[in-house]
Amino acid sequence: MTDPDKAARLAALEAKIDAAKGAQTPKPPADEHYSGAQHAWRMVIELVSGLGIGFGIGYGLDSLFGTMPLFLVLFILLGFIAGIKTMMRSAKEIQEKQLAEATAHDDTAQSGDDEGA
Structure with a gap:
């Protein structure tokens, strides 16, 4: 083996x-955009917002038409359903984002393994 060949292999x-x-260096926590607690608070706020909006619309219609519990109960239930649907959509979005990050991380790890072969 010649000296330049040895130097090239060493480089x-x-x-x-x-x-x-x-590739193995973990990212610092500051690079993460949201933590799990922030996702949970987002979902809680979405649910409470749906209930609040339903309460407001129901109370307003009941006051307008003079049918106190009818629209209030109906729109609180509709607000609850809307809040749950929004929470499920947010959870799906978070899950897809985490899956994409994991896939990207696996792809970079595999490409590093392929170079070593």
Whole structure:
């Protein structure tokens, strides 16, 4: 083995080691956009907002027509259903985002493994 060949192989090995170290370095928590608690609060606020809007519309219609419990109960139930649907949509969005991040992380890890082969 000649000296330039040995130096080239050593440089390639160092590059692979640096790439592997960079792939394994965990991201600092500041890079994460939202924490689990923030997602939970978002969902709670969506549910309470749906209930509040339903209460407001129901109370307003009952006051207007003089049928006190009828529209109030109906629109509170509709607001609850709307809040649940919004929460489910948010949960699906969060899940898809986490799945995309995990897939991207797996792809980068696999491409690093392929280079080492």
